[in-house]
Amino acid sequence: MTGRRPTSADVAREAGVSRATVSYVLNDAPGERIAQPTRERVLAAAARLGYAPSLAGRTLANGQSDIVLLAMPDAPSGELTSRFVDAVTRSLAAQGLTLVVHFDVPSAPRLPRLAAMLSVRAVLSLFPLPDADNAALRRMGIRVVPAGTESDGLATSALLRRQGRMQVEHLVAAGHTRLAYALPADPRLSVFADPRHDGVRQACAERDLPVPATFTVPDDPSAVVPAVRALLADAPQVTAICAYNDEVALAVLHGLRELAVHVPTRMALIGVDGIPLSAYSAPPLTTITVAPAATARHLARAAVARLAGDRATPVPIEDVLHLTPRATT
Amino acid sequence: MTGRRPTSADVAREAGVSRATVSYVLNDAPGERIAQPTRERVLAAAARLGYAPSLAGRTLANGQSDIVLLAMPDAPSGELTSRFVDAVTRSLAAQGLTLVVHFDVPSAPRLPRLAAMLSVRAVLSLFPLPDADNAALRRMGIRVVPAGTESDGLATSALLRRQGRMQVEHLVAAGHTRLAYALPADPRLSVFADPRHDGVRQACAERDLPVPATFTVPDDPSAVVPAVRALLADAPQVTAICAYNDEVALAVLHGLRELAVHVPTRMALIGVDGIPLSAYSAPPLTTITVAPAATARHLARAAVARLAGDRATPVPIEDVLHLTPRATT
C-alpha cells in the first residue's frame, strides 16, 4: 500500500496486453494499429492504477525531455514576471511541454549544467545569456530561444528601451529639455534598468538634448531626501525626471515634497509600470502603463512561436504600452 | 561539431577505462577502490569533454532524482516569494539537490503528475496541498514536506495569522474596539489573505470585541472611493481598519482622503509588509514590517530541515516581524 509508482509494465499486466501496446495507446502513436476495445482496456487500467509515465524513462528513450527551461535573471521578480511565467506555462502546456523555471541565483547549479542534466528541449530566456553559457549550450546541441530579437523589436530589452523613449517623448512634448534619470538602488535590477535608461538616452540624443543627469534613489526612506537634494544641487537646470519605475518615482516625489519643490511646475516627474499605487499619490503620478497580462502574453507568444521555429511574429509592441497622463507632468 | 551531449561512455573512452570506473570516480563512490592516477585521468577527460551526467539516466538507475519540487500557489508573487525561492535554492544546492519551481496555474500539468514524472525526491510546499494531491502523492510514495507545521508556529499560515494578530494588538492598545478588515480584490490572493484575516478575527474574539466588518478594495482606482464610502455607511461605528497589506492600505488611505475622513483621528489604518512606499504616503502608513530576506531564510531553513528529517527547528518567528508605528494610527 506504500506503493511504489506504477510503471507501464503494471498497466500492461493489469490490462492483459504487452508493454508495447500500452506505450502505443498512451502516446496515441501516429500509425496506431490498436483496436478500440483494447485501447479502452489499456486506458481504463492506466486510470485505475493512477499511472503517470516516468519522465526519466521517456527522456532516456527518445533522447530529450519535454522540459523547457526558462532562465530568469537574478532580479527581484514582480507581477509582470509571475504573469509571464504563467503565460508561458500555459502556452507550452498546450503543446505538451512542461516549463521549469531556473532562477539564476549565484549558488544555484549553473544553467548549462542543469539544462544538460534535464535533457531539456530548449532553453528560453528573456535576456541574452552570458556568452559562456551560450557557447556551452550550443556545444551540447541545446537550443537557446530568446523571447524575441532585436531586429523585430520583440526583445525584452527593446520593449524596455521603448518605455524609456516614451517617457522622453512625453516630457519633450510638454516642453522639457533638461532631463534627469532616477535609477533604483538594487544592483540586481540593472537588467531592467539599463535598457530603460538606454532608451531615455537614445531619445535625448536623437533630439540633440543634453545627456540626462543620473542619480540613484536609495532603498532607505530616510536617505531619499538627501539624494534628491544632491540632484537639485548638482544639476539645477533639470526640469523633469524620468524614473526607472513607479516605485522609484514615488520615492522621488516624496523627496521633492519634503524639499518643497513643486510638482510639476518646478519639476516634472514620470514613472513606468502603472502600478495601482501610482494613482494614489499626491499629486497622482504620470506614468507609462504596462499592461502586465497583455505584455506577458505577448512575450510568451513570441517565445513559444520562436520555439516552434516560427519566424513570423506579428504582434506589434505598441499595444501593451500607453501613456497615462496624470498630475506630475 | 553540432555535438550531441557527451555520455559517461565518451568519458570512459577518452580516459581509456571502463564506464563503471568513470561512474565510480565521478560519484566518489563510498568504498571506492580506484587508484589516484586513474581518478585524475577520468576527471581530466570529463572536464575536457564538458561532461554533465544525464539526470534521466541517473534517475532511472537509482529510482529517484535529485530534484525537489516547490509547489507555489496560483497567486501573484512578490518580493518575499522570490527571496524564498532564492533561499531554498541555495540551501538545497548545498545538499546536492536541485530546486524546481512549479507554479500551480490552472492549465499546468497537475502537481502529482509532474512530481511523478520527475521522480522527485520530495515535494516542498508553503501551504497545505489539496487533499486529493496529498493522497495521490502519498499513494505513489512521494514525500510531501510542509514549510512548517501548525504546532510549532512555523507554518506559513501561522506566520500570516500572527501578522493579523499584531495589527489588532496595536490598534487595541491605542484604544480601538470597533475594527474593519480590508480585503484585496484578486481572488488568487486569498491563500495569503484568509490567514491574515483569520488572525485578526481570532485576536478580536479573544478580546471579546465584535467581529470586524469586512470590505473588498477594488483594483480599479476609481472604484476605491465608493467602496470606502460604502464601508463608512454600513459600519459607522468602526474607528480603525486593518488592511490585508500595504497596497490595500494605501488605496484605502486614498479613499479616506478623498472623502475627507481624517486619519488617524476619525479613522486609524494599519497595513502589513512594510513596503518602501508605505513610508511615502501622506500621512505615512503604520504597518507590520516583514523582513523579507530574514523571513525567506527562516522559511527555507525550516523547510530544508524538515526535508532532512530534522524535527527540531529552533528559529522563533518573532524575529522577522515587527511593528513600524507611523502616522496613520
Add this chain to the structure above:
DNA sequence: CGGTGGTGGTTACGCGCGTAACCATCACTG
C-alpha cells in the same frame, strides 16, 4: 610453491520507456 588476501579494475544487469522489426490470424482473391 600452494594458498591467501588485497588492489584495481571490468563485465553484466536492470531501471522505464519508445519503437523498429517481426509474427499470427483471418478475410478475401485469382
Add this chain to the structure above:
DNA sequence: CAGTGATGGTTACGCGCGTAACCACCACCG
C-alpha cells in the same frame, strides 16, 4: 486452395547510468 493484404498485436533492443558480482594480478606468508 495457395497467395495476398490487412489487422492487431508481440518480441527485442537501446537510451545513460549505478552498482553488484566478478576477475586478473601481485605481494606475501606458511
